[in-house]
Amino acid sequence: RDSKIPEPPEGHRWKEVRFDNTVTWLASWTENIQNTWKYIMLNPSSKLKGEKDWQKYEVARRLKGVVHTIRAQYRRDWKSKELKKRQRAVALYFIDKLALRAGNEKEEGETADTVGCCSLRVEHIQLHAQLDGQEHVVEFDFLGKDSIRYYNKVSVEKPVFKNLQLFMKNKDPTDDLFDLLTTAFLNKHLQHLMDGLTAKVFRTYNASITLQEQLKALTNPEDDVAGKLLSYNRANRAVAILCNHQRSIPKTYARSMQVLQQKIDAKKKQVEEAQEEVKKAEDEFKDTEDAKAEANLEKKKKLLKRLEEQLAKLNIQATDKEENKQIALGTSKLNYLDPRISVAWCKKFGIPIERIYNKTQREKFAWAIDMAGEDFEF
DNA sequence: CAAGGAGACTCAGAAAACTTTGC
DNA sequence: GGCAAAGTTTTCTGAGTCTCCTT
Structure with missing residues (x-):
């Protein structure tokens, strides 16, 4: 603190050596190709990052405490006399319900043509008064962050639908859907509703609350560890779908699926054979009615049951793999899910924490592992 | 005094590196 | 018990969000 600021080492072209406790980086420079900023920052396992x-x-x-009020408020604002407020209220509804990103404006041409909520254009949505037996359906199709496609058909509340029709009236496909809205305006409003509230907080909140609810709904205390972990993965997957976290289909997917399918086919065959055996044993027992035949029948039945169970397990595995092939669980696990929810779940159901978090993740979430008891509620 | 840009930080999936599994 | 393939973890660095300061 009181020590003298050291001189930069000779033979280098450092700009300066500085003391600055308002930032968290250790070193920074401007990258010379794109003129962007680069930083050296602390590891996620550090105290500083953990506290953040x-x-x-x-x-x-x-x-969580005020979201009900906020929802009530944006519902009222759908009928506001000010068009700007209506746009804000509809956008906020999307951000809340669909976990869309804020959507800052970015320089055209220089960067990929991707959008978020506030930067949606007319061409990115289609309205269907009726679709697949649902009313007031909005069909989204746009490229979001990292040019990941967001495609979703959502039934929305009637006032939202009416407002969207209004916002789209007399506009070209390339016009902004929310032409009166900016992220700055939206965030200023949110700040006013709750200290520290911004658009991205909704993503964090909805992701975490979804995990907690899904874990509650899916976990069967009777299940073994593997069964519970499957439930956890499903809860995690629900969140990843909400946040649209995708991945390209793994190169090994087709092959490993094929191998799994072979296993399933083989198991099916075994099951069929076992069924035959049971039938045979049944006939024999009917004929002879002796104890030996009965015992044999029971044995065959038991075998059949075991094989059927194994088949069911393999089928679940295949379904799981299939459902997960385009979904990335890591991003939500690392960035959106309050780790205390997972820690509490592990403690409650006696699941070792290392089944959920690997070594690095346990280091990053050390604060949560320390803090959360089994009855932690998000 | 609002608009806009600089700056700082979080979040994103792909690819590389490493570990485990199944034969 | 060794080796290839499959699966997992780590690394990489670009793409977003949002604050704050300048104009």
């Missing part, structure tokens, strides 16, 4: 992460989830938990 904790804070983030605490803000999301505060949102």
